Amino acid sequence: MYDIGTRARALALVGQGRSLNSVSRETGISRAAIRSWQDRMEPLPRMTQPAPGPPADQQAYAYLLGLYLGDGCVSPHPRGGHYLRVFCADAWPGLIQECRDAILRVRPGVRVHTVPKQGCVTVTSYWRHWPALFPQHGPGKKHERAIVLEPWQREIVDAFPWEFIRGLVHSDGCRVINWTTRPVGGERKRYEYPRYFFTNKSDDIRRLFTQALDRVGVEWSILRRGGEPFNASVARRASVGLMDAHVGSKH
Template sequence: MGQPRGQGFQPTPCPRCDGAELDEAAYALLLGWYLGDGHIVAAKRGVYTLQIANDEKYPELSQEVAATMRLVKPTASPCLRGGSTATRIEVRWKHWPCLFPQHGPGRKHLRKIELVGWQRDIVARYPEQLVRGLFHSDGCRFVNWATRPIVGGEIRRYDYVRYMFSNESEDILGILTDALDLLGICWRRPRRNAIAVSRKEGVEMLDRFVGPKK
């Protein structure tokens, strides 16, 4: 059915401009995806397109991103566009820059990326969701190995699960480590652009709300 006569198009209200309700848990998850593999592109007539890229090997995660976009913008109809290696999930809205004030010209690692006060408040309430979005966008879970001597001088190999997040933005790395600190998860920095979680208790906690990609 079309719009009733005399009733024109009704724009989706903005949580920031119009006081519309915001699903904060979904927003924290989408924020993680945006910081990792998302960007906002200006379209026509003041409309913006939020694009999240996801490896085409993980279609269930692409569907999760689309569902999360619908929770943040309830009237959204996400478009999934396939590519040679990645799927782009897209939704248009005039108010994406309101919800993601980190939007700006140039690549994220070449400019300052800071959460504003209301974003920090949401992350404080839903750090697990932010961490899930970050690790599933620019991170991975894999089995690493190491060796150690045992009695008699024998060298034994052992395997352990490790989470790794890589990003060229110092600010985004800091946003992740702040959230890990909130959760009490120990992390370390094995190289300049990476954060790793290797301790058993931290891995077990991440497994509860991040887990392997699928």
């Protein structure tokens, strides 16, 4: 028989994303025993982990928050704890690596996995307290419920607005080259210009994006699709220059 403290320590190691093999080797407890404790519907009171502190790296958190609001989710594990998942297009390996790095900077010590899927990669990390760092999680689609930042999140976004903007653009945004024609010397010439778009059905998430743009002095406009607001656009040369300096294209 193992005492409660021993069980709590073993389950805490598993909760950090450690494998049953590694926890068994470190503690000397059999995998079968650890697995049986995991299968309990409710952990013993002393087995619960303390609530987490603030993000270890607030700049990385601002970026990861943008990724999460665009293409992320927090989902429960059947045996307790939660998964943070961020879906990244496999065309952008640099973005996938940045996502991995941000998770590890926000919560040092967790394990991060990449799960290939058709056309994308899921960057996944298990930790018991991900909902505390992403309180916007909940049932249903984000655009069907209110998305409001907690005061401590607002302070981080205000301190690192460009990182937040980068995360949102890297998830649901893009840098494109638009073109038009104009008369030059009596002839119509093709004229190309760069432009940024952020596309999200959630009014709240688009508003968070444009509020951050306001904070850094970027001019923007809202474009509609089917009569409904859908795209936030940055097209003015000076504002595109700012975006190029701080965000840039996905890679």
